[in-house]
Amino acid sequence: MSDLLDHRLEDSPAPWADTLPPTRSAALARIARVRPAAYARTRNHLDGAVTGLSPYLTHGLITLPEVLAGVLQRERLEVRHKLVFELGWREFFRHAWGHAGDAILQSLHTGPRPDETCAPVLPADIRQARTGVPVIDEAVRTLYATGTLHNHARMWLASYVVHLRHVHWRAGADWLVAHLLDGDLASNHLSWQWVAGTGSHKPYLFNADNVACYAPAHWHSAGTVIDQSYEALDRIARSATPTAAPGPASRAPMAETAATPEPPLLAAPPAGLGLRVPDAACAERLRGREVWLVHPWALRAPPADLPDGAVRIGVYLREHHQAWPWPESRWRWVDTAMAAVTAQRWFVDAAGLANALAGAARVRSVDDPHLTRWLRPVAQLDAAPTLFPPVARRCESFSQWWTRATRGLHHAEELLCSRD
Numbered sequence: 224m225s226d227l228l229d230h231r232l233e234d235s236p237a238p239w240a241d242t243l244p245p246t247r248s249a250a251l252a253r254i255a256r257v258r259p260a261a262y263a264r265t266r267n268h269l270d271g272a273v274t275g276l277s278p279y280l281t282h283g284l285i286t287l288p289e290v291l292a293g294v295l296q297r298e299r300l301e302v303r304h305k306l307v308f309e310l311g312w313r314e315f316f317r318h319a320w321g322h323a324g325d326a327i328l329q330s331l332h333t334g335p336r337p338d339e340t341c342a343p344v345l346p347a348d349i350r351q352a353r354t355g356v357p358v359i360d361e362a363v364r365t366l367y368a369t370g371t372l373h374n375h376a377r378m379w380l381a382s383y384v385v386h387l388r389h390v391h392w393r394a395g396a397d398w399l400v401a402h403l404l405d406g407d408l409a410s411n412h413l414s415w416q417w418v419a420g421t422g423s424h425k426p427y428l429f430n431a432d433n434v435a436c437y438a439p440a441h442w443h444s445a446g447t448v449i450d451q452s453y454e455a456l457d458r459i460a461r462s463a464t465p466t467a468a469p470g471p472a473s474r475a476p477m478a479e480t481a482a483t484p485e486p487p488l489l490a491a492p493p494a495g496l497g498l499r500v501p502d503a504a505c506a507e508r509l510r511g512r513e514v515w516l517v518h519p520w521a522l523r524a525p526p527a528d529l530p531d532g533a534v535r536i537g538v539y540l541r542e543h544h545q546a547w548p549w550p551e552s553r554w555r556w557v558d559t560a561m562a563a564v565t566a567q568r569w570f571v572d573a574a575g576l577a578n579a580l581a582g583a584a585r586v587r588s589v590d591d592p593h594l595t596r597w598l599r600p601v602a603q604l605d606a607a608p609t610l611f612p613p614v615a616r617r618c619e620s621f622s623q624w625w626t627r628a629t630r631g632l633h634h635a636e637e638l639l640c641s642r643d
Contacts, residue, residue: 243278245560250279254293263305269373269438277405283521287610300635307635314611315624320409320592322617327412330421335461341391345398348468352483356447358434359383364483370404375437379429381418386426389465392419401488404553428456488548496558498570501579510582521589522560537561537568540597573597610638
């Protein structure tokens with residue numbers, strides 16, 4: 224399970240735009256720095272040679288084929304290389320979303336306990352990083368400070384929430400995706416289901432020894448509730464009684480941890496971005512024109528076949544952000560990237576978008592399941608670039624999908640050739 228290619232954790236995290244500039248050039252520079260051997264060897268370590276490409280992929284500044292092509296310029300890879308395997312996870316999650324639709328927001332099957340026995344709300348001590356379990360509190364603090372979180376830390380956090388605290392995976396998934404710079408509904412929610420055992424065959428569990436192997440010393444959690452055998456943790460996961468809060472085990476009591484404030488989430492853009500709501504004058508200026516819509520999941524320049532004189536407009540759909548709000552930092556990161564490839568940017572509801580574009584000669588955009596339901600009535604949607612050969616039949620597991628998607632392929636460059 225992977226929420227693709229996540230981030231190295233720094234001891235003193237800097238603002239998002241400093242560590243992950245919201246530009247295509249920054250993404251291409253990161254691709255140039257990828258070292259596949261080091262990635263494969265150390266990716267599970269929180270200070271390992273991960274790529275930091277996930278926000279750029281989520282928001283469409285780069286594509287999976289561009290990542291692989293950039294890496295293959297320097298060395299040849301087998302299709303089974305760990306880096307290629309992890310690229311596949313992102314595409315598998317989109318495959319699953321494409322077939323299941325909104326069903327990914329519900330348990331795909333029963334987990335270790337029935338859904339109705341799980342708490343529906345994420346407890347305050349988890350949200351405020353004061354569980355007393357260092358690995359959990361450090362993960363939450365890192366999430367809030369950087370908008371990023373190493374994939375291993377995401378798994379630990381989800382496992383603690385679901386299996387030790389008996390909180391429903393959806394409550395945790397909704398909270399985490401809101402605060403991630405690379406928050407993607409398919410990758411995030413299906414990853415939580417994988418951990419929860421509602422999208423996999425067994426729950427994902429971890430303990431203090433596992434944390435000690437892969438995390439810096441200040442994340443280590445000896446003497447806490449996770450300092451148990453896997454057998455004991457499995458019994459807790461399947462029992463009717465969750466672990467009490469806060470988390471330290473009684474044999475090693477810890478001082479009360481100070482609360483970390485949760486960043487507020489905004490269903491509308493913060494002040495100062497220069498967004499507008501289109502009016503009748505906007506609609507008139509677009510009459511008879513070709514329009515290219517840029518949205519937060521496809522922040523690339525328009526395709527080469529866009530005619531001269533076409534109008535580029537950035538769009539944030541009110542309906543989406545009311546359902547899935549962002550912290551201010553993500554709004555500003557995304558909008559900086561959007562402003563670089565558009566002439567104007569709108570915050571608009573679906574009806575207002577349809578009215579503003581009604582007189583345009585043609586409207587085009589890149590399809591994305593976050594927005595398909597609102598874009599399809601108003602625009603011709605280009606398929607987003609994919610890396611792996613299409614798998615038409617729904618696959619219930621990554622291994623099933625991987626077998627079908629890579630059948631007959633041996634070298635990674637064959638994935639790029641298969642696109643021609």
